[in-house]
Amino acid sequence: MPSPELLRYDATRYLQPLREGGSLPAVVDTDGGGLFVVKFRGAGQGPKALIAELIVGMLAESVGLPTPSLALVEIGPAFGRSEPDPEIQEILKKSHGVNVGLRYLDGAFNFDPSAAREYVSSELATRLVWFDAFVTNPDRTHRNPNLLVWKREPWLIDHGAALYAHHDWQSVDAARARGAFPLIKSHVLLEESGDLQAADAEMRRMLTPAVVDQVLSAVPDALLLDAVNGREFSSGEEARARYRDYLTTRLAASETFVAAAVEARETLRREPRRRLQARR
Numbered sequence: 001m002p003s004p005e006l007l008r009y010d011a012t013r014y015l016q017p018l019r020e021g022g023s024l025p026a027v028v029d030t031d032g033g034g035l036f037v038v039k040f041r042g043a044g045q046g047p048k049a050l051i052a053e054l055i056v057g058m059l060a061e062s063v064g065l066p067t068p069s070l071a072l073v074e075i076g077p078a079f080g081r082s083e084p085d086p087e088i089q090e091i092l093k094k095s096h097g098v099n100v101g102l103r104y105l106d107g108a109f110n111f112d113p114s115a116a117r118e119y120v121s122s123e124l125a126t127r128l129v130w131f132d133a134f135v136t137n138p139d140r141t142h143r144n145p146n147l148l149v150w151k152r153e154p155w156l157i158d159h160g161a162a163l164y165a166h167h168d169w170q171s172v173d174a175a176r177a178r179g180a181f182p183l184i185k186s187h188v189l190l191e192e193s194g195d196l197q198a199a200d201a202e203m204r205r206m207l208t209p210a211v212v213d214q215v216l217s218a219v220p221d222a223l224l225l226d227a228v229n230g231r232e233f234s235s236g237e238e239a240r241a242r243y244r245d246y247l248t249t250r251l252a253a254s255e256t257f258v259a260a261a262v263e264a265r266e267t268l269r270r271e272p273r274r275r276l277q278a279r280r
Contacts, residue, residue: 006054006218008072009033009101014080017088023049023160024091027104030073036101038073039160042094047226048167049160050100051219055243056135056159057102058215063206065124065131067156072220073101098222102157111147111154113188119154120147125189128156129265130199133181133257134250137162145188169232169242177246178253180260190265200258204251212247216240 009030016027018037023044025037041047053070060067080092111119120128132140139146139161146158165172184190221236233239250257 035104040095068103105150108148108150122194125192126194129193138183177249185264
């Protein structure tokens with residue numbers, strides 16, 4: 001289970017932008033915490049992407065999925081002023097305050113789907129397919145697996161696109177929260193997955209309401225109340241209650257997204273095999 005509070009560090013040096021990601025994260029040195037890949041609230045989808053990174057990353061950690069450790073990284077007004085790139089400067093100016101860091105895995109390399117069985121067991125593939133269907137993560141495909149290999153182990157990264165329902169809470173009713181996840185058909189590990197019903201029972205046992213509450217309690221109000229198009233909630237607790245309702249409703253109806261994943265997998269296995277290269 002994740003700790004109730006995330007560690008918090010001050011950013012000290014902007015080291016290197018990571019231009020593979022559309023939101024332009026960067027390797028950042030911190031005061032006492034070492035190196036992190038920092039996702040900036042002033043980039044891409046803004047604070048919503050950071051909220052998804054935190055919630056999904058901590059939920060993954062709580063069920064034993066391998067994820068780089070998370071931290072909150074404070075960006076001060078003077079940080080990165082010497083960066084010559086105007087795009088980077090603009091992002092940093094919009095990112096003062098709390099941002100999200102993932103521990104930098106020095107020497108890690110991109111996962112190659114053609115070598116899936118070398119690094120990913122059937123058990124892990126099954127649990128990861130279940131998990132990505134649960135958190136509605138569209139970003140684990142053959143072209144963009146969002147998996148790193150570090151010390152010969154796979155590591156999950158980049159969950160900012162997950163929980164996409166939170167971009168339009170007004171349209172999310174109980175029926176939508178209980179719905180299948182059609183994009184699971186494109187999951188990089190779907191064909192390698194095994195008994196999804198067994199994984200369902202295991203994951204639901206671990207993802208108790210108490211775990212969900214503990215994860216949500218670690219998300220700062222500064223992110224929950226920083227909506228790009230205007231404040232959606234009157235307090236952090238109101239925001240957490242909305243996420244809690246969505247996640248627990250989805251968990252209670254997990255048989256729906258599990259059945260859809262099984263059907264998508266069987267359809268995939270009947271199709272001619274295609275070999276797609278991961279994004280480099």
